[in-house]
Amino acid sequence: MVVNAVTVVDPAADTEAHGFAEFRHTLADALTVEYEQILGRFGLQDHAPSLYSGRYFRSRLAHQVAGGDSQTLLDRCKALEMMHTATLVHDDVIDKAVLRRNLPTIAHLQGPDEALLIGNMIATRAITIVASASEPMTTDFLDAYDRVNTAQERELRYRGVLDKTEEQYYQICRGKTSAMLELAFLIGAAENGPDDGHEHLLLAIREVGIAFQVIDDVEDLVAWLEGAEIDRSKRAQFDIELGNYTLPVIVALDAASGDKTERSLDDVDKQTWLDAIETTFKVAFRHLETAEAEVDRARKKAETPLVVQRVDAWSKRVSDALHTKKLDSVVRDFMHDGEDDD
Incomplete structure (x- = not known):
């Protein structure tokens, strides 16, 4: 049950064991009401x-950092989830995605016009929630939403650009x-008050976010290279097919033989792909190491x-989850596929 006062819990413990499961259930119920009201119009x-x-x-991160439940935390997390959902609805329009979370996207069901409108309505409702009663975090929400949209614009601007730089890629990661x-x-x-140490914790979380995105992009590229139909939560073209050249692609193109001014994906051979993927995988873990240093x-x-x-515990939990992916073995399986047929 959500209460008005923050209840401090063991920061190193799993949030599921200390109330996040119940908090998540309450949050899902609140979101259901909001989404049904908006979608019901259509x-x-x-x-x-x-x-x-x-x-x-x-919301799991917010709940863990808070150290417990409060009505204010619930309202802010509801607005956070709605704002994030609005960006996904718009993202599905741009990427022409058919499925998300194994269900048809709104863009696929209703077309891009209504999907854009629904995304706008969800975002507006999120801002309305945080702006109520002179909510002091309204500016933080608007800043985050602006960063996401600016990053989306950058991603569109650099689509199909083969000489896209690593810094341009990171600008997109830091926003999206x-x-x-x-x-x-x-x-x-x-929920805990101001603190001079928060600046470093924000940087740590930024680095974890980048690592998370880099590994997600490696997975996307490996699946494309394997040519396999995998069970993905978002059924759309692969990033590389959309012209969204992510870090492993940038690294591979930089390493490819031939004239750099006339390079293309055709210039990247199998070994170069493998080297780029392994290099990028290591880059992701360097970002996690940077995050750890910022926490210190x-x-x-x-x-x-x-x-x-609490941030340290969250960061380590995410890091452990990313390390268990073991993409290196997946990539090596890809490298050996078809060798007997040569």
């Missing part, structure tokens, strides 16, 4: 589960992935050490 109220059935990755994670931290941290810096300045411990 006769799509039965489609609400496709919008609230995500992993609640951001890290912005909402940083907002989640601010939501949780607000925060620990030296923090006035609220529990918040640092």
